[in-house]
Amino acid sequence: KNQVEQSPQSLIILEGKNCTLQCNYTVSPFSNLRWYKQDTGRGPVSLTIMTFSENTKSNGRYTATLDADTKQSSLHITASQLSDSASYICVVSVYGDSSYKLIFGSGTRLLVRP
Amino acid sequence: EAQVTQNPRYLITVTGKKLTVTCSQNMNHEYMSWYRQDPGLGLRQIYYSMNVEVTDKGDVPEGYKVSRKEKRNFPLILESPSPNQTSLYFCASSFTGSHLPYEQYFGPGTRLTVT
Numbered sequence: 234k235n236q237v238e239q240s241p242q243s244l245i246i247l248e249g250k251n252c253t254l255q256c257n258y259t260v261s262p263f264s265n266l267r268w269y270k271q272d273t274g275r276g277p278v279s280l281t282i283m284t285f286s287e288n289t290k291s292n293g294r295y296t297a298t299l300d301a302d303t304k305q306s307s308l309h310i311t312a313s314q315l316s317d318s319a320s321y322i323c324v325v326s327v328y329g330d331s332s333y334k335l336i337f338g339s340g341t342r343l344l345v346r347p
Numbered sequence: 348e349a350q351v352t353q354n355p356r357y358l359i360t361v362t363g364k365k366l367t368v369t370c371s372q373n374m375n376h377e378y379m380s381w382y383r384q385d386p387g388l389g390l391r392q393i394y395y396s397m398n399v400e401v402t403d404k405g406d407v408p409e410g411y412k413v414s415r416k417e418k419r420n421f422p423l424i425l426e427s428p429s430p431n432q433t434s435l436y437f438c439a440s441s442f443t444g445s446h447l448p449y450e451q452y453f454g455p456g457t458r459l460t461v462t
Binding site for chain 1 (some may be wrong): 388389398439
């Protein structure tokens with residue numbers, strides 16, 4: 234069964250600190266892996282997209298890594314800001330002969346405190 | 348401005364009263380999809396469409412219908428809504444291409460309450 238699992242479920246950090254969110258997946262056939270940021274009540278916004286041949290990608294203070302062998306990804310946030318408070322969702326794409334689906338993790342809820 | 352729009356943004360209705368949530372995109376995307384999001388469960392795919400007149404079931408299609416008569420529109424239809432369809436709904440769209448990681452754009456969401 235295609236699954237994406239994220240940890241931790243929630244995380245509280247102080248402003249200015251770094252943090253790392255984890256994502257493990259069992260998805261086949263794997264196409265690419267995405268990290269999204271979702272503010273409460275709003276649509277997810279893409280942070281990074283990585284194919285199986287990429288093992289790191291950055292977007293400002295966000296850096297995602299991918300290990301396709303172990304089927305693990307992480308999202309590292311550097312020098313956190315209050316505006317980083319949101320849910321972070323790991324999503325794996327499955328692309329078959331005539332289908333294209335996204336498998337979503339349940340997200341990590343991050344709270345950055347002053 | 349490139350965007351995905353949904354209407355209505357908020358809707359309270361009663362059990363059994365048919366409703367339609369519209370979704371429109373102005374980016375000429377082939378792929379469109381509907382998701383529902385419930386607390387603790389993350390986003391789950393309801394239906395998706397690879398192109399005009401091509402639709403397929405996602406993970407939770409029961410109680411929903413869709414149509415794709417035009418490239419830009421992908422309405423979600425609840426023929427007989429029930430309280431367990433109370434949720435936050437998102438429409439999304441993207442280009443498609445063999446294994447190419449196209450950006451998927453999400454709409455602002457529709458909060459539906461069925462009493």
